[in-house]
Amino acid sequence: MIEVVNLKKCYGDLTVLKDINNTIQKGEVVVVIGPSGSGKSTFLRCLNCMEDPTSGSIIFNGVDIADMKVDINEHRQKMGMVFQHFNLFNNKTVIENIMLSPIYVETRRLKKAKSSNVKLKIKKAFGSKIQKEIIEISKTKSQIKEDARANALELLKRIGLEDKADVYPSQLSGGQKQRVAIVRALAMNPDVMLFDEPTSALDPEMVGEVLDVMKSLAKDGMTMVVVTHEMGFAKEVASRVLFMDEGNIIEQGAPEDVFSNPQSDRLKSFLAKVL
Amino acid sequence: MGNFDRKIELFKESFVDGGGYKTVLDGLQNTILIAVVGLLIGIVIGTFIATIRVLPKYKTLPKVLNGLCSLYVGLFRGTPIVVQLLVFYYVMLPLIGIKMAAVTVAIWVFGMNSGAYISEIMRSGIMSVDIGQMEGGRAVGLSYGVAMRKIVIPQAVKNILPTLGNEFIALIKETSVVSFVGATDLYVAFNYIGSNSYEFMVPYLVMALIYIVIVFAISILIKIMERSLRKSDRGR
Numbered sequence: 001m002i003e004v005v006n007l008k009k010c011y012g013d014l015t016v017l018k019d020i021n022n023t024i025q026k027g028e029v030v031v032v033i034g035p036s037g038s039g040k041s042t043f044l045r046c047l048n049c050m051e052d053p054t055s056g057s058i059i060f061n062g063v064d065i066a067d068m069k070v071d072i073n074e075h076r077q078k079m080g081m082v083f084q085h086f087n088l089f090n091n092k093t094v095i096e097n098i099m100l101s102p103i104y105v106e107t108r109r110l111k112k113a114k115s116s117n118v119k120l121k122i123k124k125a126f127g128s129k130i131q132k133e134i135i136e137i138s139k140t141k142s143q144i145k146e147d148a149r150a151n152a153l154e155l156l157k158r159i160g161l162e163d164k165a166d167v168y169p170s171q172l173s174g175g176q177k178q179r180v181a182i183v184r185a186l187a188m189n190p191d192v193m194l195f196d197e198p199t200s201a202l203d204p205e206m207v208g209e210v211l212d213v214m215k216s217l218a219k220d221g222m223t224m225v226v227v228t229h230e231m232g233f234a235k236e237v238a239s240r241v242l243f244m245d246e247g248n249i250i251e252q253g254a255p256e257d258v259f260s261n262p263q264s265d266r267l268k269s270f271l272a273k274v275l
Numbered sequence: 276m277g278n279f280d281r282k283i284e285l286f287k288e289s290f291v292d293g294g295g296y297k298t299v300l301d302g303l304q305n306t307i308l309i310a311v312v313g314l315l316i317g318i319v320i321g322t323f324i325a326t327i328r329v330l331p332k333y334k335t336l337p338k339v340l341n342g343l344c345s346l347y348v349g350l351f352r353g354t355p356i357v358v359q360l361l362v363f364y365y366v367m368l369p370l371i372g373i374k375m376a377a378v379t380v381a382i383w384v385f386g387m388n389s390g391a392y393i394s395e396i397m398r399s400g401i402m403s404v405d406i407g408q409m410e411g412g413r414a415v416g417l418s419y420g421v422a423m424r425k426i427v428i429p430q431a432v433k434n435i436l437p438t439l440g441n442e443f444i445a446l447i448k449e450t451s452v453v454s455f456v457g458a459t460d461l462y463v464a465f466n467y468i469g470s471n472s473y474e475f476m477v478p479y480l481v482m483a484l485i486y487i488v489i490v491f492a493i494s495i496l497i498k499i500m501e502r503s504l505r506k507s508d509r510g511r
Contacts, residue, residue: 050410077416087411091429100425101415181411188415 001026001192001223002047007056007066009042009247016042018247020056024192024225029218031234031255032227034244035270040227043244044196047225048079061191077105080185084197086177088169088184095165098152098184099145105188106144113137148187155183159213175206179213186217193217195226231274235259243267286468286477295468302464303485309381309453309460310446316386317442321393324348328394329401331419344394351391357452360384364456377458381450389446396442400435401427433504440497444490461485 002024009017016039024030032040045051047058049065049072057064065075089097113135120132139147156162159179169177178198185193195214199207211233218224218237228234234241234255241258243251243266251258251267259275262268289295324344330337351359364380404427412422454463465482469475 048414050414073413073416073418076414081414083407083410083414085407087405087407087414089408089411089426091426101417104421104425105416184415 001061002225003057003059004047005057005059007043007046007058008054009039009046009051010054016247017046017053020247020249022242022249022252024223026191026223027221027239029222029224029226029237029239030242031238031240032225032242032244033229033231033234033270034242034250038244039247040242040244041196044194044225044227047194048076048081050081077101077188078191080182080188080190080193082178082181082185082193082195082198084200086169086174086181086201088172088177088181090169093166093168094161094172094180095149095152095156097169097180098155098187099148101184102148102151102187103145106139106148107141110137110139110141110144152183152187155186156180159183173206174202175209178202178206178210182210182213182217192223192225195224195228197227197229199228199230229274231259243270245270282474282477285472285474286481289468289471289474290478293468293471295464295471298459298464298467299461302459302461305378305381305453305458306447306450306460307489309378309385309450309458310443312382313385313389313446313450314439314443316383317389317393317446318439320387320390321397324390324394325397325401328398348391348394351388352395356384356388356449357455359388360452360456377453377456380456381453381458385446385450389442392442393439396438397431397435400431400438403434404430436504437497437501440493440500444493447489447493448486 004020004022004024007017007020008015020043032043034040042051046053046066047060049058052068053066056066058066060075060079063070063075065072088094089100092100114137117134117137120130120134123130153162153165156165159182161176161179164172164176164180169180172180182193182198198214199210202210207230211230214224214226214233215237226233226238236255238255240252241255242249243258243262243264245266250264251262258267259271262271290299324347327337327340327344330341332338332341360381363384364377368375368380408426408430409419409422412426413419417425450460451462453460454466461482465478466475469478
């Protein structure tokens with residue numbers, strides 16, 4: 001699903017990622033661990049080109065999205081991302097946060113379909129023999145909004161926050177914010193979800209509720225890439241663990257192997273510190 | 276204080292009977308016209324410049340435009356407004372051979388000048404919005420422009436509006452230099468009244484009072500605006 005080929009990322013003279021190659025299969029839960037400054041967050045942010053790779057390619061669903069000519073926004077809609085600091089839109093209510101992008105994307109598609117239909121009709125009226133079909137328009141603008149709203153409420157119900165639909169993010173606790181951030185990403189029906197240290201900014205007692213949402217996502221078969229310091233989560237949920245250090249993937253494998261039978265000295269000393 | 280009563284008497288004579296109030300009304304109108312239209316032009320120019328200055332600068336065109344905008348802001352912030360007014364009225368216009376009324380020139384110069392300041396106000400307002408807001412928007416697939424329009428700018432406006440009000444107050448007060456190019460403003464009007472009676476104490480006092488009243492009214496408006504903005508900050 002995502003193929004990372006010779007990925008390199010530099011900030012000026014500083015090389016953060018050195019030639020990374022990896023493939024993430026559909027349905028995998030890949031957990032990235034490593035000391036801070038090892039490049040794991042940068043690696044994750046390169047996957048949806050939040051950071052533009054210095055060189056190399058990111059092949060997502062068959063398209064190299066690291067190519068500057070590609071419409072990155074369209075592909076990002078299929079890659080949900082969850083941040084350490086939630087990044088909910090402060091000027092929008094919870095439900096508006098979730099509906100904003102689905103409504104925007106759908107109405108834009110609707111407008112495009114309508115205008116191309118009009119053009120087609122005019123051309124046909126002048127006897128042009130274009131073989132293009134009229135695009136079927138199944139929804140009106142208000143239906144799009146209604147559907148987005150229903151979908152958002154459904155998602156909120158899933159995380160038990162349907163009563164918070166109309167409050168602003170500033171009135172939520174950290175754990176609630178992060179759960180809303182997760183469903184905001186889910187509202188786009190992404191093919192893959194990227195998590196950038198989703199529990200690092202939370203009070204310890206709120207970590208559990210966020211991890212539970214992530215676990216249920218994994219159980220439903222969502223493809224996930226998770227950068228985290230939660231070793232328990234990695235052991236329990238990961239189908240594969242990547243250990244990164246100094247911009248390289250040092251070791252990878254099933255969690256049992258990585259945690260109980262580390263090969264490299266670097267991973268051994270890391271695990272000794274965190275476990 | 277008999278002396279002072281006499282002075283008030285003289286002022287009344289010149290203000291009411293001598294038709295001085297007409298000049299004052301003219302001056303007041305010009306002062307407000309220059310400040311208000313100047314502010315509007317400033318907002319247009321400022322928005323334009325701020326937009327260019329916050330653009331990501333990977334490509335050449337934004338870099339060049341950004342350089343030009345820096346130059347513009349540097350020029351207008353680096354010289355006193357009196358100098359700008361004099362240069363435009365006595366140097367630029369004759370050079371390109373256009374005749375323009377002093378008030379019109381003043382409106383444009385004040386507009387361009389406040390554009391430079393407003394662009395900085397807007398830029399800092401936009402920059403003060405957490406970068407995570409933009410990233411959150413981009414991550415759900417919105418383009419840079421849409422994320423800016425729907426998420427960042429509505430939040431930036433809260434930081435911008437109060438400072439914009441201060442800029443308006445500054446403009447109102449600064450208009451007192453337009454007499455340098457012969458436009459009638461409050462100062463010119465009261466100076467005229469004073470020179471009719473050779474008595475300046477009362478006219479200047481009244482002029483100061485008028486300025487204070489205008490500025491006071493505006494600052495009350497700004498306060499009301501700020502309060503209503505803060506209300507929406509806390510949510511419902």
